[in-house]
Amino acid sequence: xxxxxxxxxxxxxxxxxxxxxxxxxxxxxxxxxxxxxxxxxxxxxxxxxxxxxxxxxxxxxxxxxxxxxxxxxxxxxxxxxxxxxxxxxxxxxxxxxxxxxxxxxxxxxxxxxxxxxxxxxxxxxxxxxxxxxxxxxxxxxxxxxxxxxxxxxxxxxxxxxxxxxxxxxxxxxxxxxxxxxxxxxxxxxxxxxxxxxxxxxxxxxxxxxxxxxxxxxxxxxxxxxxxxxxxxxxxxxxxxxxxxxxxxxxxxxxxxxxxxxxxxxxxxxxxxxxxxxxxxxxxxxxxxxxxxxxxxxxxxxxxxxxxxxxxxxxxxxxxxxxxxxxxxxxxxxxxxxxxxxxxxxxxxxxxxxxxxxxxxxxxxxxxxxxxxxxxxxxxxxxxxxxxxxxxxxxxxxxxxxxxxxxxxxxxxxxxxxxxxxxxxxxxxxxxxxxxxxxxxxxxxxxxxxxxxxxxxxxxxxxxxxxxxxxxxxxxxxxxxxxxxxxxxxxxxxxxxxxxxxxxxxxxxxxxxxxxxxxxxxxxxxxxxxxxxxxxxxxxxxxxxxxxxxxxxxxxxxxxxxxxxxx
Amino acid sequence: xxxxxxxxxxxxxxxxxxxxxxxxxxxxxxxxxxxxxxxxxxxxxxxxxxxxxxxxxxxxxxxxxxxxxxxxxxxxxxxxxxxxxxxxxxxxxxxxxxxxxxxxxxxxxxxxxxxxxxxxxxxxxxxxxxxxxxxxxxxxxxxxxxxxxxxxxxxxxxxxxxxxxxxxxxxxxxxxxxxxxxxxxxxxxxxxxxxxxxxxxxxxxxxxxxxxxxxxxxxxxxxxxxxxxxxxxxxxxxxxxxxxxxxxxxxxxxxxxxxxxxxxxxxxxxxxxxxxxxxxxxxxxxxxxxxxxxxxxxxxxxxxxxxxx
Numbered sequence: 001x002x003x004x005x006x007x008x009x010x011x012x013x014x015x016x017x018x019x020x021x022x023x024x025x026x027x028x029x030x031x032x033x034x035x036x037x038x039x040x041x042x043x044x045x046x047x048x049x050x051x052x053x054x055x056x057x058x059x060x061x062x063x064x065x066x067x068x069x070x071x072x073x074x075x076x077x078x079x080x081x082x083x084x085x086x087x088x089x090x091x092x093x094x095x096x097x098x099x100x101x102x103x104x105x106x107x108x109x110x111x112x113x114x115x116x117x118x119x120x121x122x123x124x125x126x127x128x129x130x131x132x133x134x135x136x137x138x139x140x141x142x143x144x145x146x147x148x149x150x151x152x153x154x155x156x157x158x159x160x161x162x163x164x165x166x167x168x169x170x171x172x173x174x175x176x177x178x179x180x181x182x183x184x185x186x187x188x189x190x191x192x193x194x195x196x197x198x199x200x201x202x203x204x205x206x207x208x209x210x211x212x213x214x215x216x217x218x219x220x221x222x223x224x225x226x227x228x229x230x231x232x233x234x235x236x237x238x239x240x241x242x243x244x245x246x247x248x249x250x251x252x253x254x255x256x257x258x259x260x261x262x263x264x265x266x267x268x269x270x271x272x273x274x275x276x277x278x279x280x281x282x283x284x285x286x287x288x289x290x291x292x293x294x295x296x297x298x299x300x301x302x303x304x305x306x307x308x309x310x311x312x313x314x315x316x317x318x319x320x321x322x323x324x325x326x327x328x329x330x331x332x333x334x335x336x337x338x339x340x341x342x343x344x345x346x347x348x349x350x351x352x353x354x355x356x357x358x359x360x361x362x363x364x365x366x367x368x369x370x371x372x373x374x375x376x377x378x379x380x381x382x383x384x385x386x387x388x389x390x391x392x393x394x395x396x397x398x399x400x401x402x403x404x405x406x407x408x409x410x411x412x413x414x415x416x417x418x419x420x421x422x423x424x425x426x427x428x429x430x431x432x433x434x435x436x437x438x439x440x441x442x443x444x445x446x447x448x449x450x451x452x453x454x455x456x457x458x459x460x461x462x463x464x465x466x467x468x469x470x471x472x473x474x475x476x477x478x479x480x481x482x483x484x485x486x487x488x489x490x491x492x493x494x495x496x497x498x499x500x501x502x503x504x505x506x507x508x509x510x511x512x513x514x515x516x517x518x519x520x521x522x523x524x525x526x527x528x529x530x531x532x533x534x535x536x537x538x539x540x541x542x543x544x545x546x547x548x549x550x551x552x553x554x555x556x557x558x559x560x561x562x563x564x565x566x
Numbered sequence: 567x568x569x570x571x572x573x574x575x576x577x578x579x580x581x582x583x584x585x586x587x588x589x590x591x592x593x594x595x596x597x598x599x600x601x602x603x604x605x606x607x608x609x610x611x612x613x614x615x616x617x618x619x620x621x622x623x624x625x626x627x628x629x630x631x632x633x634x635x636x637x638x639x640x641x642x643x644x645x646x647x648x649x650x651x652x653x654x655x656x657x658x659x660x661x662x663x664x665x666x667x668x669x670x671x672x673x674x675x676x677x678x679x680x681x682x683x684x685x686x687x688x689x690x691x692x693x694x695x696x697x698x699x700x701x702x703x704x705x706x707x708x709x710x711x712x713x714x715x716x717x718x719x720x721x722x723x724x725x726x727x728x729x730x731x732x733x734x735x736x737x738x739x740x741x742x743x744x745x746x747x748x749x750x751x752x753x754x755x756x757x758x759x760x761x762x763x764x765x766x767x768x769x770x771x772x773x774x775x776x777x778x779x780x781x782x783x784x785x786x787x788x789x790x791x792x793x794x795x796x797x798x799x800x801x802x803x804x805x806x807x808x809x810x811x812x813x814x815x816x817x818x819x820x821x822x823x824x825x826x827x828x829x830x831x832x833x834x835x836x837x838x839x840x841x842x843x844x845x846x847x848x849x850x851x852x853x854x855x856x857x858x859x860x861x862x863x864x865x866x867x868x869x870x871x872x873x874x875x
Contacts, residue, residue: 059646145603165610242647270730272816444596
């Protein structure tokens with residue numbers, strides 16, 4: 001017995017010294033290999049390889065199940081749909097050979113497919129699209145984005161979803177997509193859609209090979225071997241959704257492989273922004289993911305800091321189930337009562353812009369004037385402390401109150417908490433008699449409370465899924481899924497409906513109508529109080545050129561990216 | 567001893583069952599949907615998805631189904647990872663966390679115990695003050711600050727170790743040290759206090775009077791007794807270190823389970839919450855058992871199986 005105690009101590013000591021030995025040995029190796037690498041790099045500066053950090057794992061590579069930007073990102077880099085967004089964010093024919101034939105109603109599209117191959121050498125056929133789209137709408141797949149992207153757009157999609165939910169029979173064959181022959185695809189829409197090119201460039205609409213998917217069954221897209229690729233790159237390392245390192249290499253079977261310059265991209269997941277910046281500084285990686293906003297000011301003026309103005313607008317939703325918020329003067333007072341310029345500059349301090357309308361800047365261009373939407377439709381509600389106070393007093397008088405207590409529902413991130421404090425301070429100062437009770441909750445809880453309309457004021461945001469004003473304009477129609485604040489204006493509803501059903505092929509009128517709708521929504525009704533448009537920034541080595549940055553769907557494409565000689 | 571173990575294992579299974587049940591019902595009280603894009607989905611599609619994952623059933627029915635699957639070893643799928651089985655997630659992610667936690671625990675407790683012993687033997691000297699200082703620092707500085715500092719100086723400035731990732735022994739050094747500061751501090755403080763108390767007790771005085779030499783007294787007689795409370799504290803701490811540190815894993819880019827555990831709660835990923843929680847609980851009860859057995863090894867007066875009369 002006595003011996004065992006000492007042997008225990010002995011073993012512990014042994015383990016400990018082993019660890020120490022491993023540490024010191026490994027440390028030396030690392031240092032020396034680092035030096036070698038450094039020398040190697042300076043000799044061949046334009047080696048077409050990149051190391052990039054991402055902030056999250058890839059949840060899925062299955063186009064039917066993908067629902068977030070990380071999935072869309074890599075699906076876009078290893079796959080391709082009928083259309084693809086180019087370097088300038090314009091959809092251009094990809095798997096489709098040239099423009100499709102379109103019928104007079106602009107509802108039936110006939111695409112000719114180009115001679116493209118999957119990474120296993122098989123040709124990409126029209127049936128691959130039919131199969132993938134049906135799979136995405138199939139209620140058995142329970143895809144979140146399939147029905148979201150197809151419902152009300154592709155003929156028959158909404159009917160399939162509704163029938164399945166009502167436990168009635170449905171036919172996947174009724175979906176408006178048909179393979180006329182191996183290389184001809186006919187797509188039927190419910191009604192003309194001005195942004196159809198964007199739609200067909202979206203990852204949900206990429207092809208899948210029926211034979212391969214059926215053969216893999218449950219394992220399809222579960223790792224790099226259980227997938228086929230028809231895009232610029234193939235995955236040569238990816239262990240599945242839990243993997244934190246993956247590698248993309250040039251796809252030699254890609255039809256446009258001459259445009260692809262990078263040979264290899266290695267991605268690693270690092271969630272901490274500070275650690276990402278440290279790795280970047282140490283030269284271990286060429287590019288970070290989007291930095292948390294507190295890091296951005298440190299790199300102000302540094303040419304490695306690359307800014308991206310995201311097309312995401314944040315606003316305060318005002319729940320009109322609350323009697324006070326039913327009053328337009330109260331809503332106007334709140335929307336005018338906080339200093340957005342100061343908020344964007346001092347609280348966010350990352351290049352984000354104050355927002356004075358619903359539509360983000362630099363997102364869509366008015367076809368009549370050729371100018372940015374925001375420039376044409378102007379500032380619809382601005383910070384104005386005096387006007388806010390006047391509206392506030394008027395509103396209180398109409399309500400017969402002298403003071404008000406409102407709940408403010410915000411996120412639980414650091415930025416969200418700081419923002420909430422700022423708004424509380426501003427609004428309580430500028431609107432005498434107001435008390436704001438801040439509630440900070442996780443995202444899922446906020447969605448749930450939005451769903452139940454259990455809030456007075458709520459900070460919420462929206463990013464588009466396609467380049468069209470409708471991506472924002474129809475959010476707050478009566479009974480709409482994003483409304484959930486009891487806002488209702490017949491005139492606004494009618495304008496949206498008109499644009500949607502009658503003006504799909506008349507761009508100038510379409511924009512004019514939707515601009516009018518925005519004026520009603522923000523200027524007249526002050527349904528929501530716009531706050532800011534988000535900017536994000538990465539650290540990117542200056543030698544990297546031509547990474548495509550997208551406003552919706554995927555974030556980045558590396559198809560045209562290359563490493564320049566330095 | 568065997569009989570004792572069987573009894574303990576039986577109780578462990580009961581404990582795990584109770585924990586699983588409580589977690590299940592508490593988890594269902596968290597508001598919110600497990601679907602990331604719930605706000606974009608129409609009611610028909612939400613219905614289809616809820617049905618697919620059995621979320622349309624009443625909670626007690628879901629509970630019985632979950633337990634049924636659990637008994638068959640099926641932990642369900644992770645919503646946030648495109649329906650990857652939770653077991654895959656645990657298998658792939660648990661390894662690094664276990665290794666990191668164990669290394670930190672071994673390193674921290676050995677250094678901590680040594681510091682505590684030396685401090686007690688050299689009471690009120692600079693060694694004592696130095697080790698106290700270290701212990702206070704270790705406990706007071708949050709490990710994300712410490713991890714950040716280690717990363718900045720030893721990886722970025724000096725280049726001795728890699729900044730990030732988990733690809734070999736050298737990658738584990740900085741995170742191990744960062745994570746070990748807490749057990750180190752605790753072990754050092756407890757050890758010092760215990761040693762001082764024991765060194766002044768009668769049997770030590772007797773041993774000294776009988777002419778036993780200094781090292782024999784310190785390490786053979788005093789250390790053994792002083793270890794008991796230290797092990798009581800460090801045991802459960804081992805479990806929590808081995809199930810992953812959110813902060814250290816995030817800072818060093820380690821593919822561990824810690825971040826998953828926290829994130830799954832925030833996004834209502836029910837099966838992942840259950841799976842990770844069960845693993846955590848299982849580790850915990852196993853370590854408690856090991857601690858109880860260790861008591862007997864260190865101090866024969868403590869008989870886990872009930873002494874023979």
